[in-house]
Amino acid sequence: MTGWVDSLSADDLSNWETCKRSGLWGTPSNAGGARVGDDLFLWKPLPDSGWLVHCRLTSVPRRIRTGEPVPWDDNRTYKYVMGIEVVSEPPNHIPMRGAVGSELAGLAHHVQLSQFARMSEQGVRAVSALFPQQSRVERALEEFLAAAGIDLPDEDHRDYAKRLIAVRRGQGPFRQGLLQAFDRTCCISGSQVEATLEAAHIRPFRETGSHAPGNGLLLRADLHTLFDLRLVTVMPFGTIRVAPDLQGSEYEDFDERQIRRPSDQAHVPHRDALAEHNSLCGWLT
Numbered sequence: 001m002t003g004w005v006d007s008l009s010a011d012d013l014s015n016w017e018t019c020k021r022s023g024l025w026g027t028p029s030n031a032g033g034a035r036v037g038d039d040l041f042l043w044k045p046l047p048d049s050g051w052l053v054h055c056r057l058t059s060v061p062r063r064i065r066t067g068e069p070v071p072w073d074d075n076r077t078y079k080y081v082m083g084i085e086v087v088s089e090p091p092n093h094i095p096m097r098g099a100v101g102s103e104l105a106g107l108a109h110h111v112q113l114s115q116f117a118r119m120s121e122q123g124v125r126a127v128s129a130l131f132p133q134q135s136r137v138e139r140a141l142e143e144f145l146a147a148a149g150i151d152l153p154d155e156d157h158r159d160y161a162k163r164l165i166a167v168r169r170g171q172g173p174f175r176q177g178l179l180q181a182f183d184r185t186c187c188i189s190g191s192q193v194e195a196t197l198e199a200a201h202i203r204p205f206r207e208t209g210s211h212a213p214g215n216g217l218l219l220r221a222d223l224h225t226l227f228d229l230r231l232v233t234v235m236p237f238g239t240i241r242v243a244p245d246l247q248g249s250e251y252e253d254f255d256e257r258q259i260r261r262p263s264d265q266a267h268v269p270h271r272d273a274l275a276e277h278n279s280l281c282g283w284l285t
Contacts, residue, residue: 240258
């Protein structure tokens with residue numbers, strides 16, 4: 001299990017609200033070695049130092065291009081950016097002296113501003129324990145893996161679970177954009193249980209590398225799976241179609257309905273991408 005510590009300036013905590021809204025974290029450090037699913041703990045320095053929030057990375061760090069717009073004011077100091085998702089944010093920070101916090105995290109030196117320091121595995125576990133329990137979704141997946149007797153070399157079940165959830169839900173900015181565009185509502189079912197909503201690519205990301213707004217649908221986790229399995233599809237003008245294999249199930253009720261339309265025109269699903277998905281559904285007539 002891999003974790004990192006970065007700090008927020010104590011006199012400008014509004015930066016965190018900007019990062020949270022955008023699903024992005026910026027740092028001057030190159031954050032080498034960080035990957036999707038890693039833990040990120042944010043530290044508040046003096047005068048009343050302590051832990052602020054537990055996040056998870058939803059994309060690998062990348063260097064900000066010259067002139068690239070970023071959600072915060074300073075695009076010169078913060079040279080690297082990565083997607084983040086909040087795991088736990090207590091209403092008040094967890095007070096702790098710097099020396100104690102550094103030792104707990106397994107750092108060789110005190111927590112410093114903008115250092116993006118790598119934690120020890122023991123440190124990740126110790127600092128995680130300070131924050132409220134993991135989400136119900138994460139806990140359920142961990143229990144499923146344990147019950148299935150899945151043996152995962154080099155990673156414990158919790159680490160695997162958190163990586164799977166981070167990847168499955170989608171890249172931070174991509175998912176955040178879809179959540180906003182679809183009013184935090186599954187565009188097929190109307191579900192508003194945010195923990196179950198995922199950013200579904202119409203054209204698979206592994207084939208296109210595209211996080212374009214029009215290449216996404218906000219779907220409840222089960223419908224995302226059915227969409228990927230081509231048992232549910234959406235026609236170019238928004239009509240939902242359900243495979244004959246699902247007739248007689250609760251999914252049958254969605255057949256011939258219209259998807260929820262996004263409030264942002266940029267997120268209207270691309271018709272050619274939907275048509276391509278339709279063409280892969282051999283049952284569609």
